[in-house]
Amino acid sequence: xxxxxxxxxxxxxxxxxxxxxxxxxxxxxxxxxxxxxxxxxxxxxxxxxxxxxxxxxxxxxxxxxxxxxxxxxxxxxxxxxxxxxxxxxxxxxxxxxxxxxxxxxxxxxxxxxxxxxxxxxxxxxxxxxxxxxxxxxxxxxxxxxxxxxxxxxxxxxxxxxxxxxxxxxxxxxxxxxxxxxxxxxxxxxxxxxxxxxxxxxxxxxxxxxxxxxxxxxxxxxxxxxxxxxxxxxxxxxxxxxxxxxxxxxxxxxxxxxxxxxxxxxxxxxxxxxxxxxxxxxxxxxxxxxxxxxxxxxxxxxxxxxxxxxxxxxxxxxxxxxxxxxxxxxxxxxxxxxxxxxxxxxxxxxxxxxxxxxxxxxxxxxxxxxxxxxxxxxxxxxxxxxxxxxxxxxxxxxxxxxxxxxxxxxxxxxxxxxxxxxxxxx
Amino acid sequence: xxxxxxxxxxxxxxxxxxxxxxxxxxxxxxxxxxxxxxxxxxxxxxxxxxxxxxxxxxxxxxxxxxxxxxxxxxxxxxxxxxxxx
Numbered sequence: 001x002x003x004x005x006x007x008x009x010x011x012x013x014x015x016x017x018x019x020x021x022x023x024x025x026x027x028x029x030x031x032x033x034x035x036x037x038x039x040x041x042x043x044x045x046x047x048x049x050x051x052x053x054x055x056x057x058x059x060x061x062x063x064x065x066x067x068x069x070x071x072x073x074x075x076x077x078x079x080x081x082x083x084x085x086x087x088x089x090x091x092x093x094x095x096x097x098x099x100x101x102x103x104x105x106x107x108x109x110x111x112x113x114x115x116x117x118x119x120x121x122x123x124x125x126x127x128x129x130x131x132x133x134x135x136x137x138x139x140x141x142x143x144x145x146x147x148x149x150x151x152x153x154x155x156x157x158x159x160x161x162x163x164x165x166x167x168x169x170x171x172x173x174x175x176x177x178x179x180x181x182x183x184x185x186x187x188x189x190x191x192x193x194x195x196x197x198x199x200x201x202x203x204x205x206x207x208x209x210x211x212x213x214x215x216x217x218x219x220x221x222x223x224x225x226x227x228x229x230x231x232x233x234x235x236x237x238x239x240x241x242x243x244x245x246x247x248x249x250x251x252x253x254x255x256x257x258x259x260x261x262x263x264x265x266x267x268x269x270x271x272x273x274x275x276x277x278x279x280x281x282x283x284x285x286x287x288x289x290x291x292x293x294x295x296x297x298x299x300x301x302x303x304x305x306x307x308x309x310x311x312x313x314x315x316x317x318x319x320x321x322x323x324x325x326x327x328x329x330x331x332x333x334x335x336x337x338x339x340x341x342x343x344x345x346x347x348x349x350x351x352x353x354x355x356x357x358x359x360x361x362x363x364x365x366x367x368x369x370x371x372x373x374x375x376x377x378x379x380x381x382x383x384x385x386x387x388x389x390x391x392x393x394x395x396x397x398x399x400x401x402x403x404x405x406x407x408x409x410x411x412x413x414x415x416x417x418x419x420x421x422x423x424x425x
Numbered sequence: 426x427x428x429x430x431x432x433x434x435x436x437x438x439x440x441x442x443x444x445x446x447x448x449x450x451x452x453x454x455x456x457x458x459x460x461x462x463x464x465x466x467x468x469x470x471x472x473x474x475x476x477x478x479x480x481x482x483x484x485x486x487x488x489x490x491x492x493x494x495x496x497x498x499x500x501x502x503x504x505x506x507x508x509x510x
Binding site for chain 1: 441
């Protein structure tokens with residue numbers, strides 16, 4: 001028999017807030033985390049703004065996330081973000097870090113896209129300089145794609161399945177879905193799920209060259225990320241991490257855990273890079289199927305969705321996305337669900353987008369509000385032709401939120417959609 | 426450089442790789458890096474690299490294999506230092 005899966009802990013490293021209280025405050029008040037990056041100006045990038053968390057690197061050591069010995073030699077920024085978010089989520093769910101025995105009942109699915117290239121630059125220089133022997137023991141564990149999961153699972157002694165997933169901008173959503181499925185099917189009692197991203201200078205430069213980034217607001221960084229706007233001229237890269245502790249409902253109840261919300265189900269698929277889908281564009285038929293399968297797997301109907309937490313990156317794909325949601329749910333105009341894009345505040349955190357946005361979705365369920373779309377000053381008429389303007393709030397709305405659909409779509413034409421619900425006995 | 430001087434400097438070199446600072450303060454020739462100081466075996470490489478940089482010496486694979494306790498570390502470092510002169 002399939003198990004119900006609930007969220008019992010959350011952790012966040014976001015450009016507009018580190019830790020749940022700061023992040024919640026930022027969400028409710030529409031606080032931007034986008035800043036001007038002087039180095040990107042020096043490097044002649046077209047886009048010179050980014051969402052970078054105000055993360056204190058030394059906190060990894062001072063707040064007992066890792067030992068001094070592990071800290072010494074840790075260079076991978078994505079690993080630092082992921083560790084902090086995951087360990088905060090663990091503590092938030094009421095559990096201590098230390099254990100002698102492996103925790104056989106707990107696994108981890110944590111995603112990321114690439115090792116910190118900025119840190120790897122030093123490795124490349126040493127090797128090219130015929131000094132490979134000076135690299136030491138700590139490079140491989142941070143270069144490997146499973147670096148983040150290895151640090152998290154090692155710190156907490158996790159003994160169930162440990163998976164590193166990667167599916168571009170769908171990574172975070174997909175990680176949560178995989179963890180959910182694993183518990184639902186009875187293989188684990190508890191999973192730490194989430195994702196981390198550090199957009200280092202080199203990856204950022206490559207996005208810049210694709211001409212997909214916001215470039216007209218370098219002198220006004222907080223205005224640069226403008227999902228659904230007529231002036232949405234590209235996305236703003238962001239960094240950070242989000243993490244959740246998922247548990248089998250009965251297991252969570254037995255230990256008296258606090259329950260934030262329930263994961264009702266989800267779906268992940270691909271448009272096959274056919275029918276208009278490409279490496280960089282979504283096949284809308286694939287997206288529609290993904291949303292509809294997520295709804296069907298969750299045992300709800302599209303009419304029950306109170307809030308869409310969109311992918312909505314602030315490119316010309318926003319219009320297509322709204323149209324796809326509208327067709328998939330068969331809801332238009334005043335009947336369209338409230339919809340928001342966290343990217344208006346923090347930019348597009350790529351691999352970390354799905355997990356950060358899911359934490360935001362759950363906070364909206366728990367605290368009964370819909371966060372604003374900031375910078376939505378000049379709505380794209382092709383969007384407001386489809387859905388009522390008041391479904392795309394520019395101010396926080398206090399309101400009961402029962403069911404949220406959270407979707408992300410990534411390069412490679414991959415899609416992932418989660419259905420999250422208020423926990424009801 | 427005397428063995429005592431090297432021993433005292435070795436404490437600084439080893440320090441980032443052990444959480445057992447009390448034991449580190451009282452190390453002697455017999456102190457085992459892995460068993461007593463609980464140093465991760467993979468980190469021995471890092472200690473060797475740091476020692477090479479500190480003393481501007483090169484520690485070959487065979488010599489490195491000998492560096493299991495504080496005494497043998499000092500042996501290898503003194504030997505390489507004397508070769509330098």
